[in-house]
Amino acid sequence: MREFDHLPPAYVLTNARVPACLIDAAHPADTEGLVRVDVAVAAGRITAIGAALELPELPRIPLNGRLVLPGLVDVHTHLDKAFIWPRAQNRDGSFAGALAAADADRRAHWTADDVRTRMDFALRCAHAHGTVAIRTHLDSIGPQTAISWPVFGEMRETWRERIALQAVALTPIDLVLEDAEFLPLLDAVRRHRGVLGAVTYMSPALPAGLDRLFAAAGEHGLDLDFHVDETADPGAHSLALIAEAALRHGFEGRILAGHCCSLARQSEDAIDRTLDLVARAGVAVVSLPMCNLYLQDRHAGRTPRWRGITLLHEMKARGIEVMVASDNARDPFYAYGDLDLVEVYREATRIAHLDHPFADWPAIVARAPAAQMGLAAGRIAVDRPADLIILTARSLNEALARPQLDRIVIRDGARLNAVAPDYAELDSLKGMPHGL
Template sequence: MHTPTVPTVIDNLRLPRWLLPSDWPQPDGVPALARLAIEAGRVHAVQPAKQAPARSAATWDAAGMLALPGFVDAHTHLDKAFTLPRMKQVQPGLLGAIDAMLNDRVNWTPADVRERAARGLQWAWECGTTHLRTHVDWWEPDATPMAWPVMAELAQEWAGRVRLEQVSLIKLPLFEDADQALRLAKQVKATGPHALLGGFVHSTNWSEAALRNLLVAAQACELDIDLHVDEELNAASVGLQTTARLLREIGYEGRVVCGHVCALAAQPEAQALATLDAVARAPITIVSLPATNLLLQDAVTGRTPRLRGITLVKEARERGIPLLFASDNVQDPFCRLGSFDPIEAMGTAALVAQLDEPFDTWSEALCRSDWLQRAPTARPTLVGAPADLVLFTDADRHGWPSRSARRLVLRDGRVTQGDAAPFLPR
């Protein structure tokens, strides 16, 4: 018998609390199961489920299966991915990883970068990601990186499957000169609407003037910004708090993403919380990268790390700051692990940050691609959105994201990964 892969109704789905209307029935405090109607590849309606749905080829009974919208992987490095196997030795910590990466650049060709990046995109597609943002190392002020046009080509090739954005990861000293900062911003702007201006903001290269030039140049070119900020456990780091202040001073009108911000976890409580209060008043989204930060922060050869390296995710969420978890580096000197599956980042975060209700509450941090946009949605809804869904066939809400490896992925309502046979009438 032919296995249909385009349902018109999926009944008895378990959706997370954050994705449901505020008046959704919650018997015993648990959201009631949902019934999704799908038309022309989009979610037409979401209603409480029928208790005994008609079982047919077009109506699936999910029997309480967990489901999420397609994922956003908001911070990755496709240009570096899968380089670790060709490296001999990597010194511990962030700066050791940077040195190893610089040494590997002699192996880079457009074909090499394309093969590795395309492999990463394929893995992301298979796990259920619909939106992926990659940073691209940019070291020279007057030369476009080899990987930059490769990512632009891949963004076109993957359009309609994975939305690929690229960020210029430029070391902060290259913005010391205001004219040069503007030239860099114009180069990024010329790439297209999927490109963003970025920078590496760290205590080893700190310059408030350079950071201001970066922000002003982005404003002049109407570019959104994505920064590596305070990726260290130095309590004296002020990148995040200065970014929030400068955005207000220049009246910046776009969206700024600040990744890592590990230093918050090392600062005195009052200082860290005051910084987050300022961030909450700015157009800033925070992206936490739990796997890479665990591996790089407090890293010393032959010594068990004492500090976790993850930023203050609970305190950020309490203040209404948009917060996402992401994969970051995959199988390169910065992180030897990974598979471009945001669920892995969630599993790590749930343990290291001691997150309550990972499915009902924190899964939002894997799915809110609007938090990367200039005007985030007030309350998310599936209605009217593409039927891009990930169904977890083995997981339950108490243990999720454990047992999440086996999943069914739908794109525009059509199964692209996994086996639909269990949903069909026998």
């Protein structure tokens, strides 16, 4: 679409198809939940949206029914781990193998320069694909806290005009009870306006650890974000304990629970009880379908029997806010991925049957995660920045049937010419084998 190579300062995109759940305007929707609209842009912002805008003074760019999305929001990533796969491979693809490989790589290689280089590489990938906001978990263990958080602060400032960044402290729940670990972590989160979090698992320390996190978050006005029940064990029920802790503390901040895999392995009674608690406590849930499909139920020589994802349909039916995200990218927890939310949405739809009807499921990579981050992104609205993704697909079915690698990304009304960086850029990092 050469007409996008030199866009004028003001123009109208005509005959666009947009998911109704992502547009701040009421129009009749088709069977896929799409509306046909024109979108006027001037000085980098959206100035009007309508079924047939009469603006004869502006040049018109016909989209012929192509699908248009807002800039997308990735609410659960690990930018500090990203792209270490060549030097930290998970040889058996298991969760235990991922933990061991990532831990060894962190201890050996995660200097400020190493983290900075890989984080910038990851952000350039996401930026090229059309992402406008990212929340990343940062391993906050021992000396790594003092390394990764300042690097994150640098990256947030460097990228603030391109991608809005938030960070979450990631540490085992047991360490929350150790002052030597928790107090520096809390200080880093407060100084960098971050989010408190932990990896929760069925440990004797879990109830006390949750109480300490909720108390600290309440005292300092922080939100919470947890890794939850990332296992096939039906006895893992820390999601319910998190919801109970939220109710017990009367917590008023935002709470996001990631993964929640084991819920799908539990009895219907246990599921109902947990979902009732989660809905009452206002806990939102982010599923990481590609990573969990990769790790869960992996056994050598045996085909996996389940998908490893949480109960998105049942949660949504209870009014629980749900979303999906990239999670890991080319590291021991997920050997693939490129911080591309169009791909994440496509694969989530296929894996979790988010279709027939599509309804408002497109919001799970846009409006819903933006709200969780406290941002006004992830929607197409008047007086918002003209951050758009234009696909060649004319329907959600076409978009999901074929990788949309020829998409046009518009940022502040202008075409973005960025491309995902070459993997060879990372060859110079310590420990990286060349030529992979």
